[in-house]
Amino acid sequence: MYNYIMNFDQNISRRDFLKFTGLAAGSLLLPFGKVSGSNLLQEWPVGVNLGRLAAGELRSFIDLKAEPNMNAPATTRVWRDDVFEIKQEVIANVLDFNRYNQKWYETPDGYIYAPYVQPVKNLPNQPLTELPLDDQGQRGMWVEITVPRVNFELTKPWSNASSWIRDSEGLAKLYYSEVFWASDIRSMDGRIEYLLSEKYGALPDYYWVDARACRPITEEEISPIHPDVGDKRVLVNLQTQTLHCFEGSHEVYFCEVSTGYIREGEWLTPPETTPVWRKLVSLHMSAGGVSQYDSPGIAWTTLYHPDGQAIHSVYWHNNFGVALSHGCINCLPHDAKWIWRWINPTIALYPGELTVPDSSQSTFVQVIES
Template sequence: MSINISRREFLKLSATTLVGLMLPRNLLSRLDADPATRRNPQLLGRVLKDQAPLYTVPSEGSAILNELVKDQIHRITDVTTGKDDTSGNRVWYQLDGAGYTHSRHIQPVRMEVNTPALTIPEKGCLGEITLPYVDAYSSLGTKRKWLYRFYYASTFWVTGVKSDENGVAWYELLDDRNYTKFYIPAISMRLVPDDELTALYPHIPYQDKQLVIDLAKQTLTALIGERVITTMRISSGIRQGEGGFATPKGAFRTVRKRPCRHMVALPSEFGTGFDLPGVPWVSYFTVDGVALHGTYWHNDFGIPHSHGCINLHPQNAKWIYLWTTPTVPPDEYYFADDQGTRVIIQ
């Protein structure tokens, strides 16, 4: 049986238990967290689906110890590869020193508590969720409604900071799909500083940069001229043929960007829809919204999964967002021009 972090311990960070906590310092003392651990939070894993199997060894042919529950938080105590796994993603995690599960079932996360900002810039700023999850509400009043659960590494445009009747700080976030507001406890989000949003390799002419996406290999390679800068795994459209959820092939440019987006799609003849607030680091390369972006709802890169977009680990999506053109000013949550980086999909 695996030993997961207790629900009580985690809920000390949730909105329902923030009543009466005036400062983040009080919250940290209640967690009995060591200061060194707070500076370098332990790598944890959030379970992505119900009934994810936990095996005795990193093999689907081994005995099942337990079935995991969505949004449980466990300690990742080892990372290895499956001996009989021949898929595009062979990574397995040991949880709590007890058993193993395939990485597709786990989002690596940390539990980082933040000091709330006293003010927010007039035009707003970017924020990133730093807890495994936090619940978002429609308002701060007693009649507030639960709206969504936001997950680690998702990003949102912050428009204000407010205190509730107990003096607890909450951030007001823009729902950029419906143009309404979300409210979350401020300790759950870090505000991304401007210097973290500066362009990478800005001296390189935009014509010299290029992204090459290989759908068969499920890889993305960034090049300057013919020099390879980096290669990373992706998840493209789940249908490999044209139509449906296929990622389009051809030559494109990243002419539109935004650091966050509430993405929604209705169910269709091709499959189920989705409702994903806070998709991070979005770089569009088609006029109808196909994009490179970060992904918090699966961790199975190297395997097709998407509805046509290029799914990336959030840190890789951030790198692409900063490396490609156009460069988005830190105080803008949407930007476009015609000098985007070339994207070749084959």
Template sequence: MASLGLAIPPQSYLFRFLRRYNPHLIHLDETLYQFKPGEFLNPNQQGRVLNASIDIFDIPSLSGRRVNTYWRDWVLPITDISIGKSEDSFNMVWYKVGDEGYTHSGAIQPVLTITNPLVAEIPIDGAIAEVTVPFTDARWDPADDEPVAYRFYYATTHWVTEIVKDEKGNPWYGVRDDKWDYMFYVPSAHLRLIPPEELNPISINVPSENKCIEVHLPEQVMVAYEYDEPVFMARVATGAKFSNGDYTTPSGRYMTFHKRFSRHMARGNLAANGYDLPGVPWNSYITEEGIAFHGTYWHNNFGRPRSHGCINLTSQAAKWVFLWTMPTVPPEKEWIYEQTGTAVDIIS
């Protein structure tokens, strides 16, 4: 719970699931049922505002009295968690903000502020790294007064290829953008190079044919199985219908044949439901058209369709899926593309 990956399976579905299977076999994605408020909170837990603005209420309910308003990218202390009343009945999680009051979790990215030591060297082919602060500005050149290319957010992943120092001697990591092939520069303290041992595959001794993922569209839940027994469950947000098109995630059988540690996803007009999202983490693709399981840093409101076809997960859950499914991506490679992979059933 330290990282607050709050993707809670719907209660009725969760209880049916737990009645059928032995609960100790199931790695629920940080479920809050039967928890003591605040019991698992990191004392340094923070939350970044995701929407243009959010309101703070005196109780965990939209019917409460509004006591404050904060704007996008404000970083707030998260001091407690409550199950409250909400217009979004599929997500009833509220965060307590300091001693001020409560805000709905859907528009808050749980974050921490952790700085990192400079590594001695970067592998010749580069290495994957993750942002460990609420956000950091990636610049066109390594200096604080250089123009900002993008803002990189907590838990996003980026391929680091070099270490450079600015005129003051401050170290920066050079990050290669995988979509445009540009170089961006980020203060080294804001990125953690992920050690190879952390990227070891999960359940490597289970044959690929004995692994399977089910994505249940009506319940917005994914369940991973080994030998027909469930081992992982997480809430998702799948494809939705928008004014400019139907992006519903199609049902059927697929496989995770193509995987990337990081992907810069961009499409369309930003003013008309387009997006430009660098560093989308832990991508496990199931179609040539780009539908994938991946981590999500632009919303925290799982349980209802809202994507352009992909299967949105918390970054923690997406990392688990990435490491559990086949094929395995070697730490020295940015991606892998095979003709085989782990089976995925999308069920409508």
């Protein structure tokens, strides 16, 4: 599988990126108050626009600026996984010729470069007291994380878990827009918790999570978009870092994306035309452990290339329009979900996966260089 490693400009390594942005080791701040229990949700404003600092290593920080440009003086600093209010999106007041994106977020304490930030909301849910039945008559459901971040309780030693957990030094969390499978339910200290795991592409890790962080995904919200239209085509332009959905000659959807960058003279996202061969509600993607990437809960995954390239949601960057992945086509969650619903063939919520038996029924993905 291919996936993104946290590089925000083409051909910049993770280590160089940290040096370039001034990120350094430190302790994690909790800007909205301390967590009173290991699995309890933090209290963030409900329904307002929030941001989570997604850039950098765990225990790293970045400075907020007095103005929306990199050379402005610092006002304070935020740490990896800090959550803060986004008052508005603005454009840099000094054009930065080293960056494609000129977007910044205004926060109550200063400005932060938007590509470093995952846009999130805090949308707690009413927990269920019983899980629904899946297609096999077993209790279970797909859930989406709808709070900025949430802690969890692993059911086995951390040393035996996937590398995203094992190598996190106890700081691993689940993040807004990730999707998992809930297979059990319990009451713990007066709150309901779901037992989450990943059905596809992962080690058998199980973790208890506050049910208020988890929104059940319904059949209605993944209903196919224009399923009877056979003449569908996805066009990805590597030069412009854009994705276009066509029905015949009519464009029905457009978004900016992040594809694979150029390495040794070749795009890591191959310029070819290939059919969709697998679709999943959620997939765990990894290669080489945390030294490359190990990413759980990747929602709305559409695999189209035999080497493993896919169109999918991301929660670890917001730098769309810049080529920076290992080969996959990174999308904002709502873009990835729309594309996933629109692309043929259709897929049912249960089991949430389909390997296409006949590519003649599939939408083709055409990747071009310009």
